[in-house]
Amino acid sequence: MPELLFPIAALTLTFGVLIPALTLISRRVLARRRRTLSWTEFGSNTTYAWLVAPTLLPLIWLLSSALHQAEPSSSPRICLHDHGASTICADNAMLLGALLIGLSAWIVRVIWQAWPRHTLDRLPATDPRIGRIQRLIAREPGLQAMRVVVVRDAEEPLFTQGFLRPQVVLDRSFMDDADDAMLHAALLHEAAHIRWRDTLRYLLSRVCLGLNPAGALLRADRDHWRAAREALCDSEAVHMGGQPLALAQGLVRAARFRRDTATLNSAAMLCGHHLASLKLRLAILMQGPTRPGRSPGYAVLALGILAVLVLPHLESFDLLHAFHMGVERLYPPSR
Incomplete structure (x- = not known):
């Protein structure tokens, strides 16, 4: 014993x-x-x-x-x-x-x-939308390393998935409804998520709070942190050259196109989950976001x-x- x-x-x-x-x-x-x-x-x-x-x-x-x-x-x-x-x-x-x-x-x-296991119905390489995205990426140095997949009927209009090699998933309906300025700003937003490995950080926080016997005490703060991450990525997108008004329009249109997000707990999504945080992000964009600081x-x-x-x-x-x-x-x- x-x-x-x-x-x-x-x-x-x-x-x-x-x-x-x-x-x-x-x-x-x-x-x-x-x-x-x-x-x-x-x-x-x-x-x-x-x-x-x-x-x-x-x-x-x-x-x-x-x-x-x-x-x-x-x-x-x-x-x-x-x-x-x-x-x-x-x-x-x-x-x-x-x-x-x-x-x-x-x-x-x-x-x-x-781990993302949902089936992505990708558009063929000959689809003109693929060429449009490739031209946008080629014009922006901050996007050239990004992996973008254009699909039919995605769970979200635009999101980043994957932990080791993240990729951006773009819904064709959202793409058809967005102009180049909106897409450029939205992709810069996702590039900020990729730069900070947010999908991996979301997963680690989920594991830590799941193992923690008192993890429920920190869940509200974790949700608040995730919502604030979206606003910080908005700020980074603007300071990388995205237009604030175009990004705000993209957020509104993405919120209109959203679908079931139950399978995307560890994804980084353009429009987030909460209407209240979306309103705050739009207000910050209209006022002019400050440059993100280091901590x-x-x-x-x-x-x-x-x-x-x-x-x-x-x-x-x-x-x-x-x-x-x-x-x-x-x-x-x-x-």
């Missing part, structure tokens, strides 16, 4: 204490950011870091700790019980590894559900990830050892 107590305690501490505690802290910080920042500024990298860090950092710590427990040099130093031929560290590492594999299987299931969120998150990866393996850092011995003291020494 002592061999089981440590991994159970580690998982209980991770999911029952650390993740919920960090989630409460993150919720308070995000509430303050919503009060002090503009609606658009809430879509920054710093906001995203606060959304995923409460789950990501403890899970990486758990994984790194499990690897540390498998190190042969760790066994005699931190085990208080005599476990005979086997070492508690190796047993714990195996059990923690099995549980982490279970978590990984759940993550793979979420990714599989979110230190990713740098701080990267430092946090590096810390939780390295600290369990440092001999001078005794937190993991103290926790292990504290758990073992719950059982009397074997006689």
